Amino acid sequence: MTETPENPQPTPPAETGPQTPEAPGTGDHGFDAVTSSAAAQPSAGEASGPGTSDPEADAPAVEVPATAAPGAAASDATPYGAEAPAQTYPDSAPVYPGSAQPDPSATQYPGAQPYPGSAQPDPSAAYPAGYPGAAPYATAGYDPNAPAYDPNATAGVPPYAGYPAAPTPKKGLSKGAVFGIVGGAVAVILLIAAAIIVPALLRGPAVTASDIVEDYLTALADGDAEAALEHIDTYGDDSLLTDEVLQASLALGAIDDIEVEEQTEGDSYESTVPVTFTIGGETISREFQVYNYGDDDWQIVDGLIALSGFYGFEGLGLTVNGAEAPESAYVFPGTYELALGVEEFAIEGDTTTFVVASDADAEPLWDLRPTLTEEGTATFRSLVRASVEECVAMKTLATPCGMDLTDIDLTGYTPVEGTVTRTITAEGQSTLDSMTAEVSSGAVVTSYDTIDVEMTLQGEQGGTRADFEVWFGGYLDSPKVDFAAETPTVVWE
Structure with missing residues (x-):
């Protein structure tokens, strides 16, 4: 590096061990006399004996070593090579107990204001190692091994004392990262939309109460008891809700001409559906009550008819369409023939065959009684x-x-x-x-x-x-x- 007045080459100070600071003097201001590795000596013209009354003279003078670039001569043309006499300030501020004492040998930057009461640096002297705002040494003396100040150095230099360090600017997201985030968000939105829309498209139109009633009657007309049971609430004895009993019913009277109207009453939870159909040529007009148990799970709640008039037939082998009948049972809408297994008995009444399409049609069965032939x-x-x-x-x-x-x-x-x-x-x-x-x-x-x-x-x-x-x-x-x-x-x- 070329030496210039603006960029002098520092000369490392002589290596010496750390100095133990002396106790505060008896001067009026109580500053510590911090010296360099060469102890400060009183000049020949100064008296150090007793009897001196000048307070300024009592304060020990601090000699600030001059530092210059190697080979540089001290002259007026070299602003950093001349020495200046140490100065003291009688009116400087008092020292607070425990506070750190300024280092009189520390070099300040040009133009910086000196500490009150400290020795004034020589403007022409080269600056030793240090940096603006560095904390003053409290108990240790000047370290001659510290590197000289390099005005061109930036790395590792602490921020100026008294001001917070400037925050490191955050690195922004790259374009690829931004595009990735946006693309991921779009993909999530598309997946959610697909999860909602695709199943709805696959399900097709919503199932209505009328659809359930039509499917139920169609299953009965086809003799498919299992399919019919999917559309109704079952309760009580179901021993007569079989394909065999249903097909025997169709043999006695087929179910035809099914016409299901749109629901006329109700809401999204229950509906009334009017229908007409024929059983063995007899026209049946009635309504079905349909309940929605959620997710279009419509169920017919009155799709079965109770046959509860079979009291008094114990031991007679009563059958309904060839199946043994309990005292009380439920059947699909259809035609049903009652018979007894004991030949000495008969069912009282004019007929043993009944068309049952509603609860009202089952009322005559309540009065049935066995009779002896x-x-x-x-x-x-x-x-x-x-x-x-x-x-x-x-x-x-x-x-x-x-x-x-x-x-x-x-x-x-x-x-x-x-x-x-x-x-x-x-x-x-x-x-x-x-x-x-x-x-x-x-x-x-x-x-x-x-x-x-x-x-x-x-x-x-x-x-x-x-x-x-x-x-x-x-x-x-x-x-x-x-x-x-x-x-x-x-x-x-």
């Missing part, structure tokens, strides 16, 4: 006659049919076992021929008619016997026959 009645009478004749032939005081004479009052005589004679009267014979048979419960048939039987017996008293005719007591019990039994027999109760 003519053949069943004749069988019952025959069984009762045979049982009566068997009992009448017995000589015992008691029989399975009743006519018990064990406790009969014979006015002091005791009934004698094996002496009873019973005879069915003509009136009794007539009763047996026309006996009324009543269905008491399920397949059980009974009769409460009185069969007249004449009875005589012997009584004994003190070894003597006498004949007696029975006028009161010894009646027949009521006969009952369970036709559901494997072998129907008469039981007397």
Whole structure:
């Protein structure tokens, strides 16, 4: 580097160990006498002995070493090579306890204001290492090993004391990063839009309540019970909701001419749908109530009809379209034929085939009752006659049919076992021929008619016997026959 007055070459100071600062002097201002590696000595013209009263003279003079570029001579033409006498300021500010003391040997920048009370640097002297605003040394002396100040140096130079360092400017995003962010955002938006729009396009038009009703009736017309069940709420016994029962219904009366109108009442959660169709040629007009359970999950809530009039048919093998029926069941709209499994019985009424399309159509079934057929009645009478004749032939005081004479009052005589004679009267014979048979419960048939039987017996008293005719007591019990039994027999109760 070429030496110029504006860019002098620094001369490293002589290496010495760190100096221990002296205690504050007794001067008025109390400044520390910080010296360079060569201790400051009083000049020949200065007196240091006692008796000196000048306060300025009491303050030790600080010699500031002159620093110049190597080989440079001190002259007037070299502003940085001349030495200047140290200066002190009697009116300088007092030193606060614990505060750092300015280094009198530290060189300031040209034009900078000196610290009050500090030694004035020689304007012509070269500046030692340092930088503007550097913190003054508090306890350590001047470090001769510190590098000289380089006005052209920028890297590693701390910011000027008292001012915050300028923030490092943030590097902006590159164009590629900006395009990537924008492109990613657009891609996310497109994916969200696709997730919403594409499924909607694939689903097609929204399903309506009328669509559900039409699909339901079409499934019934096709005999597809499983498909029909997808559109209705099921509840209760579903043993009659099968393909076999539905197809038997279509064989009795086909479902045709389905016409479903648009919903006339309701909202997005429930609707009323009017329809017309035919069952076996009979026109049916009704409405279906349809509920939406969310996401167009429409369900018909009154698509089934309750058949709950099957009380009193226990043990008779009641069937509906060939399937065994419980006491209460549900069916699809259609045609249904009822039948019994016991040949001695029939279903009371003019018909056993019913068209059922609504709850109102099922009301007549509530009054249905089993009845004994003519053949069943004749069988019952025959069984009762045979049982009566068997009992009448017995000589015992008691029989399975009743006519018990064990406790009969014979006015002091005791009934004698094996002496009873019973005879069915003509009136009794007539009763047996026309006996009324009543269905008491399920397949059980009974009769409460009185069969007249004449009875005589012997009584004994003190070894003597006498004949007696029975006028009161010894009646027949009521006969009952369970036709559901494997072998129907008469039981007397």
